[in-house]
Every structure is written in C-alpha cells, then in structure tokens.
Amino acid sequence: xxxxxxxxxxxxxxxxxxxxxTGDIRAALIDTGVYTVNLATHKFYSAISGVLGTYASLxxxxxxxxxxxxxxxxxxxxxxxAGAVVLVDWKGSSSxxxxxxxxxxxxxxxxxxxxxxxxxxxxxxxxxx
Amino acid sequence: xxxxxxxxxxxxxxxxxxxxTDDIRAVLVDTGVYTVNLATHQFHSDLSGIVxxxxxxxxxxxxxxxxxxxxxxxFTGVSGATVEAVVLYKWSGLSAxxxxxxxxxxxxxxxxxxxxxxxxxxxxxxxxxxx
Numbered sequence: 001x002x003x004x005x006x007x008x009x010x011x012x013x014x015x016x017x018x019x020x021x022t023g024d025i026r027a028a029l030i031d032t033g034v035y036t037v038n039l040a041t042h043k044f045y046s047a048i049s050g051v052l053g054t055y056a057s058l059x060x061x062x063x064x065x066x067x068x069x070x071x072x073x074x075x076x077x078x079x080x081x082a083g084a085v086v087l088v089d090w091k092g093s094s095s096x097x098x099x100x101x102x103x104x105x106x107x108x109x110x111x112x113x114x115x116x117x118x119x120x121x122x123x124x125x126x127x128x129x
Numbered sequence: 130x131x132x133x134x135x136x137x138x139x140x141x142x143x144x145x146x147x148x149x150t151d152d153i154r155a156v157l158v159d160t161g162v163y164t165v166n167l168a169t170h171q172f173h174s175d176l177s178g179i180v181x182x183x184x185x186x187x188x189x190x191x192x193x194x195x196x197x198x199x200x201x202x203x204f205t206g207v208s209g210a211t212v213e214a215v216v217l218y219k220w221s222g223l224s225a226x227x228x229x230x231x232x233x234x235x236x237x238x239x240x241x242x243x244x245x246x247x248x249x250x251x252x253x254x255x256x257x258x259x260x
Binding site: 011015021063 | 133135136137138139141142143144146147148149150151168192193194195196197259260
C-alpha cells in the first residue's frame with residue numbers, strides 16, 4: 001500500500017494533541033511480514049508488532065503549507081526484513097502514543113539487513129495533511 | 130471547489146489550530162467578488178465579498194478519526210448579494226491574524242440569495258472535511 005496517515009493521527013492533528021514541530025516524533029522500523037497495518041483501527045504504538053528498530057527523535061521538522069518534513073533517519077544494527085516505517089507521537093508510554101503515519105515507500109525501503117544499519121530517506125514531503 | 134487552505138493545514142500540523150476547542154467561525158462570501166486562492170490566502174483579512182458573519186464560535190465540534198464536523202450554522206437576517214461559499218477560520222480577535230481553514234461551496238443551503246431572512250448552511254452528513 002502507499003504511504004498513508006492513521007485515522008488516529010489525523011484526529012490528533014485536528015484536535016491539537018499532536019504538534020509535528022514540537023512533539024517528540026519517533027520512528028519504528030517494521031517487519032511487514034509480522035505487522036499488518038490497519039489505518040482505521042490501530043490507534044496507539046501498542047498496536048504495532050514486528051518492530052526491528054527504533055529512532056528517537058526526528059529532527060529538522062518542517063510544517064510549511066501543511067507538508068510534514070524532517071531530516072533522514074537511520075536505524076542501527078538491524079536484522080530482519082524491513083518493509084515500512086511507522087511514525088509515532090511519543091508520549092512516554094506505548095499505550096498513549098498516537099500512531100501518525102505508515103511509510104512503506106521511501107529511500108532505503110524495503111531492506112533485509114543482517115546486523116547492519118538501515119538509512120531511510122523521506123519522500124518530499126513525508127505527508128501532507 | 131471546496132478545499133482546505135494550505136496555511137490552515139499548516140496550523141493543524143504545528144498545533145496552532147485546535148478544531149474542538151478553538152473559536153472557529155464562518156462567513157458567507159460572494160464569489161463574484163472573492164476569488165479563493167487556497168495556496169496563498171492565509172488570514173481573514175485576505176477575504177473580500179463578505180456578505181454575512183457568524184457572530185459567535187461554531188458549536189458541536191467533533192474530531193473523530195480526523196473528520197471535522199460541527200452543528201449546522203445559521204446566519205441571521207442576511208441581506209446583500211448572492212452567496213456561494215462559506216469560509217471557516219480560527220478567530221483570534223483580529224482579522225489580520227485569524228487563520229483561514231476551509232473554503233466550502235458545496236453544502237445544503239448554498240448558493241443562497243439573501244432576502245433579509247436567515248440562511249442555514251447544513252453540513253454534509255459525512256462531515257465538513259477530513260484532514
């Protein structure tokens with residue numbers, strides 16, 4: 001599937017509970033053979049499975065004209081079959097951190113590393129609200 | 130063509146607009162006077178052809194799954210030119226800093242020819258817009 005926003009993420013932006021610019025936005029590298037995305041029902045990070053690596057926190061974030069941007073990221077020493085990155089508004093707890101976006105089309109994806117780093121370059125923009 | 134203003138999208142992305150707690154208002158515009166530009170128009174002061182203004186914040190705001198909805202709105206005692214669109218904005222107290230959110234020209238009640246009576250705009254059953 002194409003890159004997309006979770007309904008929970010859209011809701012978070014609409015009600016002001018997610019702030020792309022100042023929030024603690026993190027990324028998880030996902031084995032899509034384990035995790036099957038459901039944009040409508042998966043709400044929090046606790047709904048995610050198949051996490052191969054995490055990255056905290058995104059930097060260089062931009063918001064101009066509702067287009068979300070950020071610096072590229074990397075996951076260190078990953079082993080597995082990485083098919084997507086999930087972006088999360090981290091609130092300190094897996095069960096309260098809203099899912100924002102599911103990205104399976106980006107430079108560096110998919111990847112099948114064996115104790116190697118995975119560099120992910122975002123599309124421009126990452127998403128548009 | 131209904132749509133979200135780019136700077137409205139930016140406001141949601143950076144947390145400066147909160148649909149369910151901010152003071153969201155509406156105006157009726159004559160599109161023979163106002164030509165929308167979703168890319169460049171940012172504030173209420175960019176509008177022209179305003180025929181009627183909702184004098185208070187909209188109510189019944191909901192945000193479920195990123196779909197913005199609200200109670201239908203009523204503009205009272207409207208006179209003037211025919212109105213074809215509604216513009217939603219976050220009222221800051223100043224026209225020059227009140228951010229435009231959405232331009233809507235497809236809703237029950239539009240277009241309307243004022244005759245001094247009330248004009249009711251009924252939102253689509255599926256919501257006003259989805260982020």
